[in-house]
Amino acid sequence: MGCDGGTIPRRDELVRVKKKPEQRDKDADLAAKWQHCAITQEKLQSPIMACELGNLYNKESVLEFLLDKSKFEGAARFQHLRGLKDVKELKLTENPAFGGDEADKGDAYNDRQTGRYICPVVGIEMSGRYKFCMLWGCGCVVSDRAMKEVKSEICHKCGKTFQPSDTIVLNGTEEEVEQLRTTMEQRRLQAKLDRKAKKHKPEAAEGSADGPSSSKQIRDELVTQSKLTNGTTECKLKLTNGIVEKKSKLTNGKVEDKSSKAKSIQHDPSASKVYKSLFTTSDKAKSQQKAHWVTYNPQYN
Numbered sequence: 001m002g003c004d005g006g007t008i009p010r011r012d013e014l015v016r017v018k019k020k021p022e023q024r025d026k027d028a029d030l031a032a033k034w035q036h037c038a039i040t041q042e043k044l045q046s047p048i049m050a051c052e053l054g055n056l057y058n059k060e061s062v063l064e065f066l067l068d069k070s071k072f073e074g075a076a077r078f079q080h081l082r083g084l085k086d087v088k089e090l091k092l093t094e095n096p097a098f099g100g101d102e103a104d105k106g107d108a109y110n111d112r113q114t115g116r117y118i119c120p121v122v123g124i125e126m127s128g129r130y131k132f133c134m135l136w137g138c139g140c141v142v143s144d145r146a147m148k149e150v151k152s153e154i155c156h157k158c159g160k161t162f163q164p165s166d167t168i169v170l171n172g173t174e175e176e177v178e179q180l181r182t183t184m185e186q187r188r189l190q191a192k193l194d195r196k197a198k199k200h201k202p203e204a205a206e207g208s209a210d211g212p213s214s215s216k217q218i219r220d221e222l223v224t225q226s227k228l229t230n231g232t233t234e235c236k237l238k239l240t241n242g243i244v245e246k247k248s249k250l251t252n253g254k255v256e257d258k259s260s261k262a263k264s265i266q267h268d269p270s271a272s273k274v275y276k277s278l279f280t281t282s283d284k285a286k287s288q289q290k291a292h293w294v295t296y297n298p299q300y301n
Contacts, residue, residue, distance in 0.1 A: 030128030033171045034115075037061045039072060049087040050134050052184040053080065053177055054170045062087055080184065091140045091157065093120040121146035121156050128171065136166040144169070 035044055038055040039062070049057045055078075066083065069075045080086065095118045115125030124130050124143050131144035140157040153161055165183055169176045265271055266281050277284050 034128040039065050048090045050090055051081060051087050052168060053180050054168050054172050088136060088139045092117040095125060119143035119146055132170045134168045134170055135162045136168055137162045
């Protein structure tokens with residue numbers, strides 16, 4: 001089975017072997033997730049934000065995305081970002097061993113895999129090799145190892161209380177992301193119900209303080225009006241919330257109740273005689289001579 005030149009072929013040259021699937025570089029994948037913004041793929045810079053699914057963003061990139069989503073290619077992946085209330089600024093702990101993004105000088109070794117931030121409890125680096133969690137209530141970031149070793153309902157960094165549902169895994173697996181998405185939908189639904197309950201609570205309190213149900217209020221707002229045929233007085237009674245309201249009028253600095261029967265000014269004890277004599281119902285006006293239709297005299301007119 002030799003060839004013209006006397007060469008002997010190897011097995012891999014004669015037998016076609018199934019190619020292995022292409023695998024991603026693990027270090028490059030971790031660097032893309034933990035050192036770059038999920039929206040623009042730019043280098044992460046403080047302040048760093050995180051959403052309820054555990055993705056990391058630059059605050060400037062989030063603002064640009066919320067203003068105009070059309071100029072971003074992968075905008076469909078971030079439809080859960082509706083506003084700044086859907087992201088939280090992270091409270092991170094700086095790594096003292098981090099040398100920064102300085103350029104290589106001479107033969108000096110610069111470790112590119114060193115994490116910029118560490119866990120404030122156990123001190124492990126936040127580089128993607130270890131699982132880190134964010135507390136949605138306060139925004140503090142601690143490692144999952146610290147959460148398991150020191151089990152508590154109080155944040156290890158700021159001391160605020162939190163619920164187990166407030167724990168969000170940063171850059172988690174697909175299963176963890178689906179679980180976080182379910183928790184996010186439940187949290188938003190509960191917040192919506194709380195807003196509706198808070199909105200209807202003052203209305204219910206006002207209704208209970210004013211009186212019974214709306215049907216009774218409609219019945220209580222019926223107005224009963226009665227008028228005397230001689231036109232001397234008018235009485236209006238209105239039934240509101242079970243209380244009879246009488247309309248009154250202010251005359252000469254005194255309250256005049258319209259429900260009481262109108263009387264002549266001559267029977268008013270508070271009026272003087274001079275004031276009573278000005279009216280035609282006075283005794284002086286009744287005894288005065290009046291003009292006759294035959295002997296008309298302007299003096300008595």
